[in-house]
Amino acid sequence: MSATLIATVVALVLGHLAPALAAALRQYGWFGDWLRWLDSHLSEGGLWRSRWGIVVALLPPLLAVALFQYALQAPLLGLGGLLFGVAVLFYSWGPRDLDVDVEAVASSQDPQTRRDAAVSLLGASNDAPVDGGAMIEAVFRSALRRWFGVLLWFLLLGPFGALLYRLAALAAESEAAQALPMETRAGARVLLAILDWPASQLMTLALALVGNFDTVLGAWRDNGGASFSLDGRFLGAVARASVRTELAEEAADYADDVGGPPPVIAGDLPELRDAMSLVWRSLLVWMAVLALFVIAGWVN
Template identity: 50%
Template sequence: MSAALIAVVFALLLGHVFPSLPLLRRYDWFIGWLHWLGRQSGSDWPNKVGLLLAVGLPLLAVGAIQFFIDDVFYGLPAFVFALLALLYTWGPRDLDLDVENIIEARTPEARREAAQSLFHTGGEPVCEGPALVEAVFRCALWRWFGVLFWFLVAGAVGAIGYRLVSLSAQGEARRSLPAGQRGVARTALAVLDWPVAQLMTFAMALAADFDRVVSAWRDWHAAGGLRLDVGFLGAAARASVASELAEEDAYAVDGPAQASALLELRDAMSLVWRILLLWLGVLALLVLAGWAT
């Protein structure tokens, strides 16, 4: 657990020290692998078997490496391998930079173009406050917290497995899959995302307005939300950001200010960082508790 915490901190620091790092996070090899597998299997492979081969075989290779170097040279090669896996799967785009580009855009057209990076599933970006807040948290789940959670659970295998499944469900690799396998990939991603979104929502309640977040979470489920849908995360984020902006207006020197979409976007990004720091703080406490026992 301590090695995992150190790897996460190193990954965050290296990501800020080397801003060109996202350029190395390319998955052309995975897309090529999907194309090759599709040519070999044709339409005869069942959807679940096809996706299992597409994601499972690369994970088998990663797991074999992770297993054989686990006890080599005091675990240092295993630590380096896990760190490289986390660096590779984090993102792949820089969420901070994407949000900053939207805020600094001078024209509505430039803002919509910059906002496209937050709407990775396609479609026209919506530059309204609630939509941008939800998009930031959806991207945080896909780029940061999903990778982090499964890395803590299963090391390099967990991080790379989550990234490959997420690419198959909603990324560029999705277009390389048959239609039936896309549906299986979306279901697999929903299963992987559900516990992460729940933990993000709980951390949000601790880092922001607890009552607002819990109320939004409860109302979303009471309205009949689907079992594996993570829409409660966006609902809780919108309620939390709205509450924080209302408090800012209440304490403004010149009286209440009109909240804009960019203010909501700024507060959403700030809240994402607070949640990440809370996760790291809990992880650090678990490490200290392990050492104490």
């Protein structure tokens, strides 16, 4: 568990201190080439063109990682395994810097610049919505995809889990997904939804701890969070409700101190910065819980 905490901290720090290195290393073109090769060489009507075809695509790279993970557990008192974990987590994280993308949208001064920045945040086409509510959901969805999903499965399964999540996301949503047959892509989306569900639930719990518990609980319950539905819509609803409550509390505090509403700055989207603040606080909760597990292990 301590190795997991160290790997997580190192990957986070490296990503922020060396963004050029992160951008250079986090290249996934090989996976798209692999998917296209499979599609051109595997026959019609086989396993590849079913919902289980995604297993065919994921098995070779994940098996290689699993073998390295197992082989590096013991040598050099686990140092090899730690370095391997840091490398795989760093590679699977992101790939883009969420802070930079959010700040680009929040500080945009004209609609076209904001729309271009929103496309970078959403990873979507030029018709992506840029209203406050949709962008709040985009921040949390991006946080799930870039940070929390990778981190959870790294905590549970080590490097194997981190790469599993990243490749599943690529197979379901990236340009590489265009190389997949329709049924195979549907299977990839189901797999990603399964991987997302526990991460979304734990993000919601962290939000309840760092924000307004009653607001989060109500939004979670009203939008199907208590069910086993894999659509994940509750995370967006919880995000909107949390940010709305935070902004209302900030406005009330400002009114008490100054005696009027807070000033509106042209081009500013306070919802986005508030959403990013909640995301960071949620991540700190995850890290604090992980640190507690490490301390408990040392005490025992």
